[in-house]
Amino acid sequence: MAQDPDRLRIGTAEREEASRVLGEHFAAGRLSVTEYDERVAAVVAARNRAEVREQFDDLPAPHPTFLAPPLPTYAPMTRHPELDPRPGGDVLPPSEKSRLVAGLLQLLVPFGAGRFYTGHTGLAIAQLLVTIVTFGIGGIWSFIDGIILLASGGHDGNGRRLRE
Template identity: 55%
Template sequence: MSQPADPDAVRIGNLEREDAMRILGEHFTAGRLQVDEYDQRVNQATVATTRAHLRVLFTDLPAPYPPFMAPPVWSAPPPRPVGAPPGAIPVYPGLAPRHDLGVSDKSKVVAGILQLITPFGLGRFYIGHTGVGLAQLLTCGGFGIWTLVDGIVLLVNGGTDGYGRRLRD
């Protein structure tokens, strides 16, 4: 079910009507409404079916208003890390290589060559990425293309082992 285009066309319930009547009572107590005008507006609130019907009861009154008439509260975006350029894409922990963990005992050259000579993801098993290794094993390395590209990438860029440490050169 789709939402109506106009938020004031949303149907209201007893809670919204009671809130409107309570707040009209506050305006009456503050002396902003005369007795007959207060009675008229409360009667209109009791038969209101949409937010628009309630909104017209408050157009000439200052705050307080019913909760649905309150402006939306927007939260500020999280602060940028110090030194991050504007518009930088945040790096989430676990997705980037963990340089603080040190260097792996696994070699990027060995992993790359294993990927190039075997179309079954042996290089991925060697560095501890068993999920990718199994996927390459089950698909025969994407008919050899996936393991070929993966081997070249491992040789050129390196990568990480199963613990997130950089592969040694």
């Protein structure tokens, strides 16, 4: 059976935080000197969160951080073999774009053609401009990018993993 969080005992760190926050309310003019002294004394004598919470019931934020409700916990996601989990936790279906096509376009047409294909328009335009401005030398960027796409794949413009 889960214990009521308000019944948990508090320590010196929690009392000091609550006193500091009461000082902020006093400085903002929400508490008189007498009220501030009474509330700080009650916080110093408090044994659990409920006794501290009483001192903040009629005050707006800020409140001590330990009085905030606990964050919800979620069950871990399970990986479906046809889906690709991304670092942020999103699960997206694989792209309809091919990594082989993207890589070959990058190698054979070194003007960002493979990146136009995958939907990375900004990157493709940058590769095109660098290649034009450097009289073709910038095509090395597209060439290396093509090798990387062929070797390790990548993602399309929507963040989905390129198809094998």
